[in-house]
Amino acid sequence: MSGGYLVGVDAGHTVIKAAVFDDRGAEIGRGARPTATFSLHPRWQERDMDVVWTSAAGAVADALADAGIDASEVVSVGIGAHGDGLYLVDAGLRPVRAAILATDSRAASYCDRWNTGAVSERLMAITGQVPAPYTPPATLSWLRDHEPESFERAAHMLFCKDWLRLQLTGEVATDPTEAAAGLCDVRARQWSPEAIELCGLTDAAHLLPPILPSAAVAGRVTEKASAATGLRVGTPVITGSHDVHAAALGIGALTLGSVSAIMGTFNINQLVGPDALPSWQWQARGSLTDGRFLLMSTSPAGATAVDWVRQVTVQPSDFVGEAVAAALADRGGGAVAPDDPFFLPFVYGTMLTPAIRGAFTGLGSWHGPADMLRAGLEGVVFTHRYHLEALENAGPIDTRPVRLAGGGSRSAAWTQLFADATGLSVEVTDAVEAGARGSAMLAGVGAGVFADIDQAAQACVTVVRTQHPRPERKPLLDSRYRIWSATVAALQSVEAR
Numbered sequence: 001m002s003g004g005y006l007v008g009v010d011a012g013h014t015v016i017k018a019a020v021f022d023d024r025g026a027e028i029g030r031g032a033r034p035t036a037t038f039s040l041h042p043r044w045q046e047r048d049m050d051v052v053w054t055s056a057a058g059a060v061a062d063a064l065a066d067a068g069i070d071a072s073e074v075v076s077v078g079i080g081a082h083g084d085g086l087y088l089v090d091a092g093l094r095p096v097r098a099a100i101l102a103t104d105s106r107a108a109s110y111c112d113r114w115n116t117g118a119v120s121e122r123l124m125a126i127t128g129q130v131p132a133p134y135t136p137p138a139t140l141s142w143l144r145d146h147e148p149e150s151f152e153r154a155a156h157m158l159f160c161k162d163w164l165r166l167q168l169t170g171e172v173a174t175d176p177t178e179a180a181a182g183l184c185d186v187r188a189r190q191w192s193p194e195a196i197e198l199c200g201l202t203d204a205a206h207l208l209p210p211i212l213p214s215a216a217v218a219g220r221v222t223e224k225a226s227a228a229t230g231l232r233v234g235t236p237v238i239t240g241s242h243d244v245h246a247a248a249l250g251i252g253a254l255t256l257g258s259v260s261a262i263m264g265t266f267n268i269n270q271l272v273g274p275d276a277l278p279s280w281q282w283q284a285r286g287s288l289t290d291g292r293f294l295l296m297s298t299s300p301a302g303a304t305a306v307d308w309v310r311q312v313t314v315q316p317s318d319f320v321g322e323a324v325a326a327a328l329a330d331r332g333g334g335a336v337a338p339d340d341p342f343f344l345p346f347v348y349g350t351m352l353t354p355a356i357r358g359a360f361t362g363l364g365s366w367h368g369p370a371d372m373l374r375a376g377l378e379g380v381v382f383t384h385r386y387h388l389e390a391l392e393n394a395g396p397i398d399t400r401p402v403r404l405a406g407g408g409s410r411s412a413a414w415t416q417l418f419a420d421a422t423g424l425s426v427e428v429t430d431a432v433e434a435g436a437r438g439s440a441m442l443a444g445v446g447a448g449v450f451a452d453i454d455q456a457a458q459a460c461v462t463v464v465r466t467q468h469p470r471p472e473r474k475p476l477l478d479s480r481y482r483i484w485s486a487t488v489a490a491l492q493s494v495e496a497r
Contacts, residue, residue, distance in 0.1 A: 004074060004075035005028070005073050005074050005075065006076055007021075007060065007063065007074055007076075007077045007078070007231070007440060008021060008077075008079075008435075009056060009059070009078070009164065009436060010243060010247075010435030011035075011052065011081035011082065011243070012082055012243070012265060013037060013045075013082055013101055013304070014035065014036075014037060015033070015034055015035070016033050016052070016056045017031070017059055017436050018056070018059035018060040018436060019031070019063050019433050019436040019437065019440065020066075020440075023444065023450075023460075025461060027433065028069075029066035029068065030062075030066055030432075031058070031062025031063035031065075032059055033054075033055035033056070033058045033059045033062070034055065035047060035052050035055040036051065037103075038098075041106070043105045043106045044106055045100070045101040045102075045103040046099060046101060047098060049095040049163055050095065052099065052160065052163065052164070053163070053164060054228075060077075060231065061228070061230045065230070071226075071231055075449060076237070076444065076446055077236070077238070077443055078438075078440050078441070078443030078446070079161040079165055079237070079238075079439055080241050080247070080435045080438060080439040080442075081164065081240075082101070082160050082243055083177070083178055083244065084132070084134045084159070084181050085100050085134060086136065086143070087159060088143075088156070089156050089166070089172075093156075093166060093170070096154050097147070097150045100134075102266070102300070103134070103300050103348045103349070105133045105349045106133070106142060107134075107138035107139050107141065108133040108349075108355065110137070111138055114137065114198075114199065115130050122194070123199070124279075126194060126198075127180070128180065128276040128284030129180075129182065129283035129284060129285075132351065135181045135182040136181055136182055137182045137183060137199040138182075140201055140207070141199070141200065155207070157204070157208060158209060162174045162240075165218060165240060168231075169219025169220055169221065169237050170222050173209050173211070173239055175213065175214040175240060175241055175242075176189040176211055176213070177245045177285060178242050179191065184211070184286075186276045186293070187276055189286050191205075191211065214442060215453075216238060216446060217237070217238055217446055218238060218240075220233075220234045220236055220237060221233055238446035241439070242285075243435045244266075244296065245288050245294065245438070246434075246435045246436075246438035246442065247264075247405045248294070248438065249457065250431045250433075250434035250437035250460075250461070251431050251434050251461060253403040254272055254454075256273065257400070259272075259388075259397045259400065259401075259402045259403070260403040261402050261418075262404075262405045263406035263409050263414070263415075263418075264302050264303055264304075264406030264407055264408070265302055266300050266302045267300070267301045267380060267384055268296060268298045268302070268406075269298065269387040272295075273293050273394060275293060277394050281297055281390035281393060282297040282387075282391060283296045284296075288442065289452065289453055295391060298351065299350045299387070301349075301379075301380065302345075302380060302383075303408040304348060305345035305348065305358065305376060305380060306380055306408075308347050308358075309343065309375075310373060310376075315369055315370075324377060324414050326370065327373045328374060328377060328413040334472075335416075335417055335420075336374065336378055336417070336477065339364070340375060340480075341371055342360070342362050342375055342379065342484050342487060343359070343372070343378070343379035344356070344357075344358050344360075344361075344379060344484075344487065344491070345376060346359075355495065356488065359487075378417065380408070381414075381417050384422060397424070398423075401424070401426055401466060402424050403427050403429065404418065405429075405434040405435075409428050412465065412467070415428060416470075419467045420469050420470055420473040420474070420477055421477045421481065422469070425467065425468045427465070429462060429463050430463075441453070441457070441460055442456075444456055
């Protein structure tokens, strides 16, 4: 690369990854460190903020070492991380308490007051969504009512990537993709006093950080951060973004009309549109550039739900590798048989109203762990189908293939099931770590390596696998999807009583 390299960080819920890229999007070095999640009570999902930073710093140092480059060759650093949740710091810029994650649902009851009537309609019009349990309106409300001492100590509300950037640069800020999580005017890309008041959070308004463009240089690497990461003091660090936006950029799916799906911790399905169309079926969030919005139909029912199945059935840890290939091995023309069990992958929650929990149905004495794993894989894909069908109300999604990202996209067997079950062609790109690459590409835009995100995508992204739905699989999978959907509806009817 002429002039240097780009570093991208992708901080997920369980692993933080960093990678070094050249200006063609080629990865030349990678590092990854785990970061533990703990649950002190049912519905709680938390982690130690200092451990998050230590893991991220170690991942960056490992990536630089793996790339074998001098720190002076790094042009810019970009950060993407799991969205939503709550990372609070005090006036001394130290953690107030453990971070609350996006898989946490303790504040679910707070959403009831915002999800109906005139308040919900107005919030939808302003913010493009109504608050979910893991978004700031709910988590801040819960904290104020249940941990008032923490609420009083807090000086800044951050998201995960903002916490990491604070450690790198000492600067407090967020970007429009993260701010759009419930208290922001999605079109103006600024905090909304009206939304804050509607959510009853005027006493928390002082916690909201400045909103900077996603590709803006938000600060530079400090001496302390340099010692921890190996990055050169003064290296520019851009504001960064929610990881789903970074991943969409990393696979080249941010042009108008693009459809993408992330088979990761969350079940994420996205359509890029020119306006923040409001709907109960999706969240409308500002994207990495003006004039584009991500219409996101999502739920916490992604690949992590399959990992849960793997754990409870005591199967190999590489659930996107050999275990998936074995579970989806062709059995007379298809991976799924008519009498296979079903799985509702809502063990970490759902966006359904009324909400339900996860469940297996249709189990017989002849079924074993492999059948349950296969049901898990199918259940996640069916949830993707549910969300993609919702997005059809915003515009046609069958005019181009769905670009896939996330750990699940690495399994050709699973992505073929995705195509068969949704009836949509899919594309997988050369992005091994889509989130890290998208963050690095965004850093390249901020540093002037690329003129804009479209040029970055043209320069860096190549499709390496295309899979089409197999017509002979449609009747069975359509039938199973109808049964799966009816089971979901039946459990919702019970929950509503």
